[in-house]
Amino acid sequence: MRGCWNWLMLLILLSVCSMAVAEEKQPETKQQAKPFLSIKVVDEAGKPVAGAQSGMIAVVTGSDQKTGVDWSFGHYAVRSDEKGIIRYLQREKYYGTIFVRHAELRLVGVKRIDVDEIKDSPVLLTMHPECHVTWSLKSSQLNDIGKQVNQIRGHAAVDDLSCLFCNSSGSTFHFYLPPGKYTLSGAGEHISPVEKTIEIKPGQTELDAGTTDTAALKYILLTGKSAPEIVDVQEWKNGPVKLSQLRGKVVVLEFWGWWCGPCVIRGIPELFQLREEYSEDDLAIIGIHVSYGENDEVGSIKEMDEKLAQVREKVWKGKQIDFPVAFTRKRKLAFAPGGAKVAHSRMSVEYGIDLFPTLIVIDRQGNVVRKMYPWDKVERDKLKRLIEAK
Known part of the structure; x- marks a missing residue:
């Protein structure tokens, strides 16, 4: 992965909201510019998915499906049209991975795309029912000295590129991902970074990744x-x-x-x-x-x-x-x-x-x-x- 996820995390936390607003309000004349990348999102039956939110990455903040979560999308915070097409401008902001989610249908899709190797346009991206992944962190070392884990931050990576970030004020991450293999990374205010590899099977809607005992910083x-x-x-x-x-x-x-x-x-x-x-x-x-x-x-x-x-x-x-x-x-x-x-x-x-x-x-x-x-x-x-x- 180019650079470091720490820098990406800071960048996203500081600017994701403002970027999303700014890019959704681009003048129509600018939207007519030729996109460097076009994607067609479809469901598992091959039907186009309209109204899917997309971004270079996504950030989910909050607890779980019961108490609600807040979603933010970074660069290219645009939605698919009635034909399921998403068009991306400003190639200099592209990092290689697209994350797409339809909130009402609870469909998600992730794809790593090398724009220099694209042969057919638009690129097809299939969305799947999302799997709610939970992963908890604790620290016996902190517990021994009477301190808490406090706020944690994490991300999921596919093909060595980050696709979904998660912030939590508790000790549990909540990721929403399609089937596939992922590397989960977690860190926090008081704990050292840890990683965990998971695999989500097709049709799986819940996955408990367990609890990892982390070292105190x-x-x-x-x-x-x-x-x-x-x-x-x-x-x-x-x-x-x-x-x-x-x-x-x-x-x-x-x-x-x-x-x-x-x-x-x-x-x-x-x-x-x-x-x-x-x-x-x-x-x-x-x-x-x-x-x-x-x-x-x-x-x-x-x-x-x-x-x-x-x-x-x-x-x-x-x-x-x-x-x-x-x-x-x-x-x-x-x-x-x-x-x-x-x-x-x-x-x-x-x-x-x-x-x-x-x-x-x-x-x-x-x-x-x-x-x-x-x-x-x-x-x-x-x-x-x-x-x-x-």
């Missing part, structure tokens, strides 16, 4: 304990530096990547602001750069800087990163013994980082304090008090 278990040293660094920018050398200062570690939109648009500018507010004698700032997918990977600080050239000019207003950045080696590792190898650096494992950007605060004694959201005033006030409490 490492930084939660480290709260109040000595912060792990920075390790497995390929190259430093404005470094090197060791945490052991910074005792007596408050330290913030920003886990980020050049490929991560929220990191470069919001995360790094927030660090610039922190650097302006507090002296280096009181606050040390260190970036932990993590590579992700093969298409997003860079091999050196120089390449990273080259990738960020336009961002520096247009977003950072010419500002340069003047704090140390540890360029970590790309590795595929498990967050916990026996788990899926979904971590991308040794430092990600050491601190349990699966979302980017993530900022970890370390106190003057060298102990992990918490994960921090620097855009939140309450969080910033907590950091201020920590710095002022010399």
Whole structure:
């Protein structure tokens, strides 16, 4: 899969609603433009399905069929016409998978389509009765320290491409999928990512994928304990530096990547602001750069800087990163013994980082304090008090 599902998840959560509204309200003149992809959706009997909602992916938020769920569709949030035809414009937004659902008929369809290999148009996509898949997560480690799993997020992937995302404030995911083989991935505010493979048989309308015991994110278990040293660094920018050398200062570690939109648009500018507010004698700032997918990977600080050239000019207003950045080696590792190898650096494992950007605060004694959201005033006030409490 190109890039990472974390970035896709953030992108979808931030923009899916606005995109859906904007694209459904496109002027009729634009809708007449030649589509790069046309699909004909039919039911199992081959009858065209009119009024089916479609998108590059879909996001379902809520509980179950009894209490109701909220559906959102991302790019190409358009419906099939009376002949079952769906036409897609703006090829630059296409990621390779189409998800289609008819709410009243409870039909769903998923198809991975390589537009460069299309021979016949429109492409036929058969919809099937949806199967309600439930998958629960728990964490014995969190339970032992009196903490909850809290909000979870997950996605289903077919042919190595994500097709359906799920958000839940409880501990159970609810996916609605057609027959086929899928890889389910789950993560949460306090738990490490996990994966599970399922197969939905034709005609199956319910599937209980069971309960998976997940490991707690490492930084939660480290709260109040000595912060792990920075390790497995390929190259430093404005470094090197060791945490052991910074005792007596408050330290913030920003886990980020050049490929991560929220990191470069919001995360790094927030660090610039922190650097302006507090002296280096009181606050040390260190970036932990993590590579992700093969298409997003860079091999050196120089390449990273080259990738960020336009961002520096247009977003950072010419500002340069003047704090140390540890360029970590790309590795595929498990967050916990026996788990899926979904971590991308040794430092990600050491601190349990699966979302980017993530900022970890370390106190003057060298102990992990918490994960921090620097855009939140309450969080910033907590950091201020920590710095002022010399």
